[in-house]
Amino acid sequence: MAPGMVKKTFLAPLGKDNPVFAQILGICSTLAVTNKLDNTVVMSLGVIFTLALSSWTISLLRKAIPSRIRMMVETMVIATYVIIVDIVLKAFYPDMWRQLGPYVGLIITNCIVMGRIEAFAMQNKPSLSLIDGFASGIGYAYVLLVIAFFRELLGTGTLFGFQILGSWWTGWAIMVMPPGGFFMLAIFMWIAREAFFKEGSNE
């Protein structure tokens, strides 16, 4: 495996092929968990874990899976890892588990996971698929963290629950409510697209 290939696989999802703002995948959870930074960190770790390991597993099995039932097999593999995340969270961080509610389970239907498996892991070697899954997870996580940073800071004046802005700051309630998520993601997408597709030849 050429080192250039590894580097390319790793860097693509961070910029031009970013799952969130370039491929528009996994929007649901991007919006739902980003009203607080600590939720976002936990959710991102869960997605990175699921994405990297299920890409790797599917890539190992890719020659053995009959193509007719491959969606079913993929879903089973993803669900297995999500159950692990769910059980670990429930056992060690029950408060966090309660706050995230159904969104941990919804990693199963997060289109990023299925998308990367279909597009990459089915054709590539396990080691490369692991890197691709991990990098896509990182690409997803940093978008989430940026959005969550602004939503929590502007919405409540805190970061990770600590007061950052003084008492003079009046929280923008709209930021922690659903519309704020939509607006923040749209703004982020706008800036990122202008930055990455300057040539004007996108799509």
Add this chain to the structure above:
Amino acid sequence: MSEFLFPLAVFFAAIFTNNILLTNYLGMCSFLSVSKELETSAGLGIAVTFVLAVTTAINWVVYHFLLVPFQLEYLRFIVFIIVIAAFVQLIEMVIERYSEGLYFALGIFLPLITVNCAILGVSLFMVIREYSFITSFFFGLGSGLGWLLAILAMAGIRQRLRTAKIPPGLEGAGIALVIAGFMAMAFMGFTGMINIS
């Protein structure tokens, strides 16, 4: 609230105050990609409503009569997704066999539904909120109708936007998200109309 009225309150809350798409962000992927045409949006919305209402009911039965007695609650993710996938497949086969018109109208949307997070999300919410069977059914139906309402409104607005001048970076998904944000603000006007715990 009385036994009888509670399911109805949940039903209306799922459409207006707690719209599954605009407050819980579920089903965004297909919402953004399909909402370009009014007719296809209506087709997908109706299919989602139907599948949601039925699979929520089936999942309730499976969860309370199969998983809880055997203490297998942690398997619910896998079991729910199998139920949804199997049901969608079944429906596809049935309508293909008996109604060609309906198959061409709805058939192409059915595979999309399995990966629509709204379907799995509603089943998971139903477990967390400990709804009864009837309430779960109405919750599923209401959520589906709420989703249908949101995607229809979105498709209508996007058809008008075709001639508008949009900054290149904001075209497509970007502008759709801004519109969704305004719609969510409009729906916030319903807050407080129905209070369910």
